Amino acid sequence: MGRADRSEFERNAGRASPTTVGVAAAVLVYGAVAASLDPFTRPSEVAIGAGTVAVVIVALRTGWQRPSAVGPVPPRHGEHWGRAVVVWVVLIGAIGLFQMAQFQSNPRDVYPTLSSLASIAFGAWPVRAAAIAGWLALGLYIVGPRPRETAR
Secondary structure: OHHHHOOOOHHHHOOOHHHHHHHHHHHHHHHHHHHOOOOOHHHHHHHHHHHHHHHHHHHOOOOOOOOOOOOOOOOOOOOHHHHHHHHHHHHHHHHHHHHHHHHHHHOOOOOOOHHHHHHHHHHHHHHHHHHHHHHHHHHHHOOOOOOOOOOO
16 A cells, blocks of 8 residues: 555644644643542532533534444444343342342441542542543544545
């Protein structure tokens, strides 16, 4: 395969565009600022809501719901979704039941809930900042535009 035969995607593989670098920097700054706010306060709720709105805007602007020209087309409604939905509902239900059972058990230091364990883990500012930035980056990655290969 000659140099002229490669797609733009292949030629730029491994290189970050200025836009990507800018978005990555903004996500890191967002994570640091959001993590510096006191948890469960109005400012922290607004900060997290702003990140969620940003991801939704990116999803709508990039046409996330349209099937991509690259990659598999998701199954239509009713095709192969039944089992997946059942598995997720059972899993989330089991986690919820476990959480409620642990919440009712006393004392909490002997029977911690998942939220109390998460509270301990995210008590440190750097961990909280990295988690918030990672959450936003993952959301943007999932809904963001995909590079398209040019026709050969």
